[in-house]
Amino acid sequence: MSDPLLNAVAGDSPARPSFALDSTYRTRAAELDAADPLAHVRERFLLPAGVIYLDGNSLGALPAAVPEALNDAVHRQWGTDLIRSWNANGWWEAPTRIGDTIGTLVGAAPGQVVCGDSTSVQIFNAVAGALRLRPGRTVVLADPDSFPTDLYLTESVADLLGAKVRRVPVAELPAALRAEGDAVAAIAYNHVDYRSGALRDLRGLTAAAHDAGALTIWDLCHSAGALPVDLDANDVDIAVGCSYKYLSGGPGAPAFIYVAARHIAGFAPALTGWHGHANPFGMEAGYAPAPGIERARIGTPPLLSMLALEAALGAYEGVDMRAVRTKSLALTDLFIECVGALGLETLTPAEHALRGSQVAVRHSEPHAVMSALIDRGVIGDVRPPDVLRFGFNPLYVGYADVVESVRILGDILETGAYKDARYAVRATVT
Ligand SMILES: Cc1ncc(COP(=O)(O)O)c(C=O)c1O
Known part of the structure; x- marks a missing residue:
C-alpha cells in the first residue's frame, strides 16, 4: 500500500528538513509482529481502537480481567x-x-x-x-x-x-x-x-x-x-x-x-x-x-x-519476564532507530544493559508536540524541560505501533501541526 508520508521524497522544499520514514520500516515491523511470541498477550488488555498507547510507564492500560x-x-x-x-x-x-x-x-x-x-x-x-x-x-x-x-x-x-x-x-x-x-x-x-x-x-x-x-x-x-x-x-x-x-x-x-x-x-x-x-x-x-x-x-x-x-x-500468566525484556529491547531499538531516522535526539542510552523500557526524545516544544500526538492517537507524556517520553509495555505494544507512532510524529514535525494555537495550552497533568 502506498503511503504518501512513508514514501515521501526528502524535502519538497530543500530548506526544510524531512521527517519522513522510509517504507521499509513498516515491512520490518510487520515481520517482527508476525514472529512475536508475546503478540497474543495484547488480547488480555482493553485498548481503545485508534490509540497507540505509549504511556504504560505512567498508567498501564486496562487489563481485560479487571x-x-x-x-x-x-x-x-x-x-x-x-x-x-x-x-x-x-x-x-x-x-x-x-x-x-x-x-x-x-x-x-x-x-x-x-x-x-x-x-x-x-x-x-x-x-x-x-x-x-x-x-x-x-x-x-x-x-x-x-x-x-x-x-x-x-x-x-x-x-x-x-x-x-x-x-x-x-x-x-x-x-x-x-x-x-x-x-x-x-x-x-x-x-x-x-x-x-x-x-x-x-x-x-x-x-x-x-x-x-x-x-x-x-x-x-x-x-x-x-x-x-x-x-x-x-x-x-x-x-x-x-x-x-x-x-x-x-x-x-x-x-x-x-x-x-x-x-x-x-x-x-x-x-x-x-x-x-x-x-x-x-x-x-x-x-x-x-x-x-x-x-x-x-x-x-x-x-x-x-x-x-x-x-x-x-x-x-505464563509470561516469562526474560521474553518481556527481549521484546522491550527490540521495541525500543526500533523506536530509537526510527526517531534517529527523523533526525531527532534521544536521551536514552543505546546500550541494552543501560536501557529500561522507555525512550526519551528531546524537543524544544515537548508539550505542544505531545498534545498534537495525543490528538492523533499516539499517547505518551512529557517531562521538563524538553523530554517527550514514550513507554513500551511489551505485553500490549507491537512493532507496527512503533513505526506508526514515529510516522505520525514525523508528520506533526514536518507539517508544523504542533504549532497550532490549541496545543499551546498546557494540561495540569503532563
Ligand atoms: C520512580 C518513581 N517513584 C515514585 C513515583 C510516585 O510515587 P507515588 O505512587 O507515591 O505517587 C513515581 C511516579 O511516577 C516514580 O516514577
Missing part, C-alpha cells in the same frame, strides 16, 4: 458478603498474597513482599527501616535524578531520624561509597531513571554498597513488570515500587515493599499501623511487630484497588 473482577468485588464481595469478606474472600491476606504474586515478577521468593499504600509511603518506611538496620551510620546516599518524591521522602525521614542525605550522581556512587562508606547506612536509587529511561546497574551498585557495609533501597517503579529485576539473586536489601505503571494495576493502585528475608526480623517500620501488629485483633495497647513481612503492613488497605491489581497481574 472490570469483571471489580464487578465481583463490589457486588458479591462487598455488596453481599459484606464484612464477612475479610475472611471468606481472603481480604485480610490480600496484601501478602498479592505481594507474593508481584514477587514472582521481580524475583522475590514468597514472604518478602507486601502490597499496599503509595510508593511515597513505602519509601518513608523503607528509608526508616534501613536507617534502623544500620544504627550508628547516619548518611543516606541518594540519586539527584530520582523521581522527586523519593528525594522529598528520603530527606524528610533522614531529618526525623537525625541522619543526612547526600545527593550523589549514580556515576559517582562507587567512589563515594569507597570514600565515606563507613558512615553510609543505605543508598536509595531508582532502578530506571524516570526521565531518560537509563537502567542502573542494580547488581553492581548493590555489591558496592554491601562492600561498604551499607544497605540498598531500590525504587522499581519503572522496572517492575518491564524487565527481570531478580531481587533475591542480586542480594538487594529493600525495594519499593508502584503497580499502576507496567503492572497495570489501575489509577492509584497500591504500591509494594520488598524486605529481604534476612532483614525482616530486624526491620522496624516507622509507620507502625495495626495491620502490621503481631496480634492485630488482640487490640493490644502496645505495638509489637508481626514476625514476618506482615510487619510492613500499615493500616486498612484499599481493597477495591487491590483486587483490581490482583486481576491485572493475571495478564502475566
Whole structure:
C-alpha cells in the first residue's frame, strides 16, 4: 500500500528538513509482529481502537480481567458478603498474597513482599527501616535524578531520624561509597531513571554498597513488570515500587515493599499501623511487630484497588519476564532507530544493559508536540524541560505501533501541526 508520508521524497522544499520514514520500516515491523511470541498477550488488555498507547510507564492500560473482577468485588464481595469478606474472600491476606504474586515478577521468593499504600509511603518506611538496620551510620546516599518524591521522602525521614542525605550522581556512587562508606547506612536509587529511561546497574551498585557495609533501597517503579529485576539473586536489601505503571494495576493502585528475608526480623517500620501488629485483633495497647513481612503492613488497605491489581497481574500468566525484556529491547531499538531516522535526539542510552523500557526524545516544544500526538492517537507524556517520553509495555505494544507512532510524529514535525494555537495550552497533568 502506498503511503504518501512513508514514501515521501526528502524535502519538497530543500530548506526544510524531512521527517519522513522510509517504507521499509513498516515491512520490518510487520515481520517482527508476525514472529512475536508475546503478540497474543495484547488480547488480555482493553485498548481503545485508534490509540497507540505509549504511556504504560505512567498508567498501564486496562487489563481485560479487571472490570469483571471489580464487578465481583463490589457486588458479591462487598455488596453481599459484606464484612464477612475479610475472611471468606481472603481480604485480610490480600496484601501478602498479592505481594507474593508481584514477587514472582521481580524475583522475590514468597514472604518478602507486601502490597499496599503509595510508593511515597513505602519509601518513608523503607528509608526508616534501613536507617534502623544500620544504627550508628547516619548518611543516606541518594540519586539527584530520582523521581522527586523519593528525594522529598528520603530527606524528610533522614531529618526525623537525625541522619543526612547526600545527593550523589549514580556515576559517582562507587567512589563515594569507597570514600565515606563507613558512615553510609543505605543508598536509595531508582532502578530506571524516570526521565531518560537509563537502567542502573542494580547488581553492581548493590555489591558496592554491601562492600561498604551499607544497605540498598531500590525504587522499581519503572522496572517492575518491564524487565527481570531478580531481587533475591542480586542480594538487594529493600525495594519499593508502584503497580499502576507496567503492572497495570489501575489509577492509584497500591504500591509494594520488598524486605529481604534476612532483614525482616530486624526491620522496624516507622509507620507502625495495626495491620502490621503481631496480634492485630488482640487490640493490644502496645505495638509489637508481626514476625514476618506482615510487619510492613500499615493500616486498612484499599481493597477495591487491590483486587483490581490482583486481576491485572493475571495478564502475566505464563509470561516469562526474560521474553518481556527481549521484546522491550527490540521495541525500543526500533523506536530509537526510527526517531534517529527523523533526525531527532534521544536521551536514552543505546546500550541494552543501560536501557529500561522507555525512550526519551528531546524537543524544544515537548508539550505542544505531545498534545498534537495525543490528538492523533499516539499517547505518551512529557517531562521538563524538553523530554517527550514514550513507554513500551511489551505485553500490549507491537512493532507496527512503533513505526506508526514515529510516522505520525514525523508528520506533526514536518507539517508544523504542533504549532497550532490549541496545543499551546498546557494540561495540569503532563
Ligand atoms: C520512580 C518513581 N517513584 C515514585 C513515583 C510516585 O510515587 P507515588 O505512587 O507515591 O505517587 C513515581 C511516579 O511516577 C516514580 O516514577
